[in-house]
Amino acid sequence: MRRRAPTLEDVAREAGVSRATVSRVVNGIRNVDPEIREVVRRAVERTGYAPNRAARSLVTRRAETVALVVSGAGDTSDAGQNAFAARVFTDPFFGRVVGGVVGFLRPRSMHPVLMFAESAETREEVLTYLRQGRADGALVVSTHADDPLPALLADARLPAVLFARPARPVPLSYVDLAHRDGARLAAEHLLARGCRRLATVSGPLDVPASQERLAGFRDTLARHGHAYVPFAEGGFTLDSGIAAMSDLLDRHPDTDGVFAANDLMAQGACQVLRERGRRVPEDVAVVGFDDSGAALACRPRLTTVRQPVEEMAAEMARLLDEHIHGARTEATSVVFEPVLVVRESA
Amino acid sequence: MRRRAPTLEDVAREAGVSRATVSRVVNGIRNVDPEIREVVRRAVERTGYAPNRAARSLVTRRAETVALVVSGAGDTSDAGQNAFAARVFTDPFFGRVVGGVVGFLRPRSMHPVLMFAESAETREEVLTYLRQGRADGALVVSTHADDPLPALLADARLPAVLFARPARPVPLSYVDLAHRDGARLAAEHLLARGCRRLATVSGPLDVPASQERLAGFRDTLARHGHAYVPFAEGGFTLDSGIAAMSDLLDRHPDTDGVFAANDLMAQGACQVLRERGRRVPEDVAVVGFDDSGAALACRPRLTTVRQPVEEMAAEMARLLDEHIHGARTEATSVVFEPVLVVRESA
DNA sequence: GTGAAAGCGCTAACAT
DNA sequence: ATGTTAGCGCTTTCAC
Numbered sequence: 001m002r003r004r005a006p007t008l009e010d011v012a013r014e015a016g017v018s019r020a021t022v023s024r025v026v027n028g029i030r031n032v033d034p035e036i037r038e039v040v041r042r043a044v045e046r047t048g049y050a051p052n053r054a055a056r057s058l059v060t061r062r063a064e065t066v067a068l069v070v071s072g073a074g075d076t077s078d079a080g081q082n083a084f085a086a087r088v089f090t091d092p093f094f095g096r097v098v099g100g101v102v103g104f105l106r107p108r109s110m111h112p113v114l115m116f117a118e119s120a121e122t123r124e125e126v127l128t129y130l131r132q133g134r135a136d137g138a139l140v141v142s143t144h145a146d147d148p149l150p151a152l153l154a155d156a157r158l159p160a161v162l163f164a165r166p167a168r169p170v171p172l173s174y175v176d177l178a179h180r181d182g183a184r185l186a187a188e189h190l191l192a193r194g195c196r197r198l199a200t201v202s203g204p205l206d207v208p209a210s211q212e213r214l215a216g217f218r219d220t221l222a223r224h225g226h227a228y229v230p231f232a233e234g235g236f237t238l239d240s241g242i243a244a245m246s247d248l249l250d251r252h253p254d255t256d257g258v259f260a261a262n263d264l265m266a267q268g269a270c271q272v273l274r275e276r277g278r279r280v281p282e283d284v285a286v287v288g289f290d291d292s293g294a295a296l297a298c299r300p301r302l303t304t305v306r307q308p309v310e311e312m313a314a315e316m317a318r319l320l321d322e323h324i325h326g327a328r329t330e331a332t333s334v335v336f337e338p339v340l341v342v343r344e345s346a
Numbered sequence: 347m348r349r350r351a352p353t354l355e356d357v358a359r360e361a362g363v364s365r366a367t368v369s370r371v372v373n374g375i376r377n378v379d380p381e382i383r384e385v386v387r388r389a390v391e392r393t394g395y396a397p398n399r400a401a402r403s404l405v406t407r408r409a410e411t412v413a414l415v416v417s418g419a420g421d422t423s424d425a426g427q428n429a430f431a432a433r434v435f436t437d438p439f440f441g442r443v444v445g446g447v448v449g450f451l452r453p454r455s456m457h458p459v460l461m462f463a464e465s466a467e468t469r470e471e472v473l474t475y476l477r478q479g480r481a482d483g484a485l486v487v488s489t490h491a492d493d494p495l496p497a498l499l500a501d502a503r504l505p506a507v508l509f510a511r512p513a514r515p516v517p518l519s520y521v522d523l524a525h526r527d528g529a530r531l532a533a534e535h536l537l538a539r540g541c542r543r544l545a546t547v548s549g550p551l552d553v554p555a556s557q558e559r560l561a562g563f564r565d566t567l568a569r570h571g572h573a574y575v576p577f578a579e580g581g582f583t584l585d586s587g588i589a590a591m592s593d594l595l596d597r598h599p600d601t602d603g604v605f606a607a608n609d610l611m612a613q614g615a616c617q618v619l620r621e622r623g624r625r626v627p628e629d630v631a632v633v634g635f636d637d638s639g640a641a642l643a644c645r646p647r648l649t650t651v652r653q654p655v656e657e658m659a660a661e662m663a664r665l666l667d668e669h670i671h672g673a674r675t676e677a678t679s680v681v682f683e684p685v686l687v688v689r690e691s692a
Numbered sequence: 693g694t695g696a697a698a699g700c701g702c703t704a705a706c707a708t
Numbered sequence: 709a710t711g712t713t714a715g716c717g718c719t720t721t722c723a724c
Binding site: 019020060 | 693694695696697699700701702
């Protein structure tokens with residue numbers, strides 16, 4: 001059996017001072033005689049003292065924890081929930097989000113609690129979790145446009161920051177990417193390498209990011225005289241990329257350049273093109289979006305629009321931190337600039 | 347400004363009963379008059395009461411939270427840490443672990459705290475976190491054989507369960523796979539389809555799982571008269587699979603069947619084979635291991651040894667739960683059986 | 693600069 | 709069956 005963990009009281013006795021003094025030392029508050037501080041330090045060392053967080057949280061009203069919520073729409077069954085979790089974490093995009101968030105949190109010795117919210121029930125769980133004070137705020141990554149969670153969070157006045165602008169306006173801070181600029185980069189690159197019959201595989205069109213990427217691609221081409229740009233809607237998954245590219249190729253067999261709204265779909269597109277006897281990039285050039293792991297796993301390696309996901313995620317965490325500590329009260333947005341990464345596919 | 351959250355006291359006043367009674371209702375303890383229970387329920391509803399978890403934890407001495415630790419060896423810099431996090435979450439394997447863990451935890455309204463431990467400092471953080479009672483136990487997934495964390499956890503008598511048997515014996519429970527059986531399945535399948543010049547890309551050989559897979563493959567082939575099996579050591583990454591397969595092909599250009607110790611490396615192997623003019627599976631058959639997302643992303647789709655990672659992860663969580671609640675005191679191990687999934691690559 | 697003491701909101705033992 | 713009460717371990721006035 002593990003014996004009772006040492007408390008402030010124990011350390012105080014050991015050091016021959018009061019609880020209050022030990023507390024001051026532990027929390028690095030000035031007004032403490034350097035000599036006494038040392039004595040206390042040693043006592044802490046000897047006893048192996050670690051402050052009980054529940055007790056501290058009870059008085060400070062702070063958990064020093066944030067929730068990292070991956071949120072969808074709809075009202076999925078439990079089995080669906082597990083599938084959701086698995087699928088989400090299979091997408092290299094989320095790995096980068098986690099990396100960025102952890103990068104910011106760790107130096108502050110905070111750690112994210114992972115939550116999935118795909119049903120009314122699980123959304124309620126997230127709200128309750130925050131209301132119970134188990135986490136001080138939420139970082140939300142939505143996978144669907146009609147995700148109700150952001151609005152719920154805002155209504156409950158719970159601190160939260162979103163990854164990407166929500167489809168419907170909500171008074172919450174968010175970080176985002178200049179998607180139009182990214183799409184423009186892709187278009188210009190394809191034009192510059194001589195492609196003339198361009199097409200695009202878009203993301204789900206109810207998501208603002210997908211709309212922006214599509215609009216940006218079309219606008220740029222329009223400015224170069226391409227009035228009509230064939231496109232097929234995908235769902236940001238490998239399979240949907242395969243389906244969309246097949247469709248596109250059926251309708252426009254002479255396509256010589258493709259812009260896919262993410263790398264996973266670009267990878268799917270490359271597979272279809274090869275199966276249909278096209279060489280990439282010689283016959284058809286392909287540009288992806290994100291610069292995720294898929295861009296490197298793909299053969300040929302993808303030329304893609306890099307989204308600085310880690311930085312964006314870190315910024316999201318920073319904003320939440322400000323909201324939690326009252327350093328920021330108004331909702332704000334931080335928009336990052338994309339960069340074109342040229343590899344072999346275009 | 348958000349106003350003070352309602353407390354038990356508030357609900358009690360509202361319902362005209364004592365705090366204790368409200369507490370009983372909230373915690374679903376029997377001895378409560380059904381009538382009163384209803385009154386209290388309504389009061390809870392009206393006030394929007396949510397029990398303060400810090401206060402509860404303080405008295406129950408339980409956080410109802412577990413740490414999900416991804417743990418490596420060595421003593422990496424901060425930058426290295428971030429890269430570590432990103433790489434880990436890019437591996438489809440970990441997505442499945444998270445899915446399985448969350449699947450078990452969620453119905454019990456527990457949520458995992460994500461932690462990375464790749465340096466002495468971060469390992470200490472994990473220990474402190476648990477000692478502070480912020481989490482009741484740890485689920486640890488090691489990426490290296492010489493990971494010191496399991497031993498530290500065991501020494502501190504902190505509840506923990508491992509994914510996979512540790513390289514050096516440690517008195518902690520773990521879940522694992524019958525790796526030898528899996529490798530046997532792969533070998534038999536390759537032999538059955540007529541391959542005669544077999545080779546294998548192993549995982550890092552300091553990891554027990556890699557050793558077992560290699561040994562199982564060799565043993566089975568030996569039993570069929572293949573005294574010598576060329577192999578190259580990989581690191582479970584796509585790149586390492588590419589390097590290993592290139593090496594193998596240089597040394598044994600006539601290879602007609604390959605067993606890779608995970609899907610990512612099998613995917614890399616397929617890429618190399620195609621680039622070197624071999625058709626898969628006609629010229630060279632390839633069998634992977636894991637049945638992760640990579641198996642489906644690969645062209646041709648991989649025939650692979652399925653590891654029931656989600657179930658294993660759920661079992662890991664279940665074991666930890668038992669340890670935490672004292673339902674189990676001795677370390678135990680649960681070993682799962684692999685299954686061959688036949689697709690196009692072999 | 694240091695200590696005494698009052699809670700933070702909850703559970704659980706005990707009393708009724 | 710319900711209420712009273714004593715803490716859980718910590719931070720934080722407020723005296724000294």
